[in-house]
Amino acid sequence: MNTVIAARRWFFYGLLCLPYLGILWVPFYNRIDPVVFGIPFFYWFQFTWIIVTAIITAIAYFARV
Template sequence: MVTPVRVVIALCLFVPFVAMLWVGSYAKTDPAFIGIPFFYWYQMAWVLISTALTMIAYQLWRRDQRGRSSRKGGVAE
């Protein structure tokens, strides 16, 4: 079943893949950040962003599963 929460979860997990696979958007050296070329710091920033988005997706999934199990009256699978 597709719900708005599950769409948000999918977007949280999908966005980092798109950001990293679209190499043309970050295959450059400028702007540099504290002497680090853009290519490197952009990827490292996405490591942190991906971690945050995955944590958000996980928390939303847990909340969705708890809601589903309470509506069913059973234990979440």
């Protein structure tokens, strides 16, 4: 039983670490294309991560981690 609880907790810890992986690897998003609504990728990629991070944190909150 305890291993299930521990596994569940580590799953959410992993989830909360995702934004760091997504945003710290700069070469992945330091480019112009694809442009969306006139906004280069570099900018809307970071903007999207703000929203995704808020959602991840909310999921962790509702899962009572």
